[in-house]
Amino acid sequence: MGTKLVLADRIMEEAARLFARRGFYATSMRAIAQAAKVSIGAIYHYFSSKEEVYFAILRRELERRRAAVEAIRAKSPSAEEAIRHVARVHFELLKESGETIRLLSRAWLPDSPALRRKAQALYQEFAEYVAELLKEGMAARQIRPCHPLITAYALLGMVETVTARCLAGDEVAREYLERAPEELAEMAWRALRPAPQGGGACRKEHGP
Missing domain, CATH: 1.10.357.10 (Tetracycline Repressor, domain 2)
Incomplete structure (x- = not known):
């Protein structure tokens, strides 16, 4: 699996954990970035929005x-x-x-x-x-x-x-x-x- 796919999967895994625990609206893109240990810019490279x-x-x-x-x-x-x-x-x-x-x-x-x-x-x-x-x-x-x-x-x-x-x-x-x-x-x-x-x-x- 390529590095890009691994990183995107990690972002999704951490986002899923936060969405499940905090709820969709209480979870920010910055919180997802922190949990996935990536920059906010890296998240926006793969996903245009939290949705x-x-x-x-x-x-x-x-x-x-x-x-x-x-x-x-x-x-x-x-x-x-x-x-x-x-x-x-x-x-x-x-x-x-x-x-x-x-x-x-x-x-x-x-x-x-x-x-x-x-x-x-x-x-x-x-x-x-x-x-x-x-x-x-x-x-x-x-x-x-x-x-x-x-x-x-x-x-x-x-x-x-x-x-x-x-x-x-x-x-x-x-x-x-x-x-x-x-x-x-x-x-x-x-x-x-x-x-x-x-x-x-x-x-x-x-x-x-």
Whole structure:
């Protein structure tokens, strides 16, 4: 990895930590520079504003989730493994970097309507990616017919709700963090697996 990418990553890591602890508005570019041990000019070389730093972090974290799911699909192309890993990956990354995960929770989004709209657009991109996985699974008859985008939002919403409880940091949260990945993966797959032959008919799929 080049020096420039390493420095940009360090800036984003420190910014994520400060955003999670202090909040978006209470964190200044100067504070980020001090935490990353770089000059204020160095930050502006990579990012034009605090908003750009924030959205670079969100984009990177969502891309990490997509890459993790794609790595599983490269080993096993089954729809079951893809759906299960969509549920698991969030918690695996939560164990690595809980503070950054806070920024992905919509409860932590800045109050600005413009910033919220931009963040929602990033979330929608990831939801559409999950919807494409569902469409592929339906085409291969590996999952039951469903509305792919609604189902994607439902799956991601379930994960986000449990994540919010895991971030509390108490004993119950630690227990949930250990149990949630497999519990939610199993729940998601049970909801989406094909009905047994001769079973009840599912609702016909509608387009997104």
